[in-house]
Amino acid sequence: MRDAFHDELNALTDRLVEMTRLVRSAMSRATTALIDADLQLAESVISQDAEVDRIHAGLESSIYELMATQQPVAVDLRTAITALRMGSDLERMGDLAEHVAKIARMRHPESAIPAEVRDTILEMGQIAERLVTKTGACIVGQDIELAKELETDDDEMDRLHRRLFRVLLSKNWSHGIEPAIDITLTGRYYERYADHAVRVARDVVYLVTGSRDPDPSE
């Protein structure tokens, strides 16, 4: 039977899922902005991160209020605290998409991404989107099997990240230092974005099973 408290918990879930949608869209646009040197798209990502922050702040306030007024215990308390953690990871994913967009903006009208790494960055962007899509589905469906898939996707992200360094360090690299710095930072942003998506999925597993694996060691 549902009650007011559980309706409020469900509303929190809806907001977390909404955050996954926003940070997915942000990273998707940031990737395109980076590859196509699209300033307008980059600006849209940068300005719209405020919306993610706004939802996050509202989520935190609601959770604090819920805890203060309803004094949840056991599973309900765990859910409320875990929703705080998830919200903070998703907020950070929005920041990371914004960082990618800022690199695109900084190098406009040039692209920060030379041809040799274009495909790798595109793939990292696709995996980032796939990860956060699954994260959203995990939250909605409390799906712990799906949560495990994210670990595999994250391994794929790490593999691409290493490939990026191999290109930068190959003797054919002809673009000098500045693009190497941009790509090093960009790679780091995608990798961290993926780590946070995995953390959120692990929180779903924790909510469902009550036990937690150690945090991902990057």
Place this chain on the structure above:
Amino acid sequence: MRDAFHDELNALTDRLVEMTRLVRSAMSRATTALIDADLQLAESVISQDAEVDRIHAGLESSIYELMATQQPVAVDLRTAITALRMGSDLERMGDLAEHVAKIARMRHPESAIPAEVRDTILEMGQIAERLVTKTGACIVGQDIELAKELETDDDEMDRLHRRLFRVLLSKNWSHGIEPAIDITLTGRYYERYADHAVRVARDVVYLVTGSRDPDPSE
């Protein structure tokens, strides 16, 4: 008047302060390991991060247990939840020190740090230490004036971070791509370490004043 609950909250504070000491020592040793290409020191940072993780896990369990059994409200609830946030930031600072140590280890027996950026990295290391020392003092003394000083130290960190990029991009840079990648990542680790120290200090302000500034935009 003190009671069992507040004794437990004080014990949480002690553990947070202990974490500031460990992550300060870790970053201090990581900086030396990086500059001096000291493999043994780098290994000590890497292996001892498990101790930070262990304290953090214990802290989290204690807070969950405290919340479940004591059902704190109002200020006590805020304190318990904020201690969770602080613990997670400090745990992350340990990871970042470990990342710096891993760069030192990867380049051993060479130093990852060419002479031109040695002083800047040393200064970043010193500011990192100063920040976390103040963070610890803020926690102990609930000192909101000191918390404000961290913002200034963090500005100094950002200034050094920009200086690092100027050196990498100067036409005198003769060390090629690999050290540029190492230094880009290292700079990022110090900068993030500082951001997390500032977040913890802001949490102290929040606990004392009950209101929160927006999160630092990096």
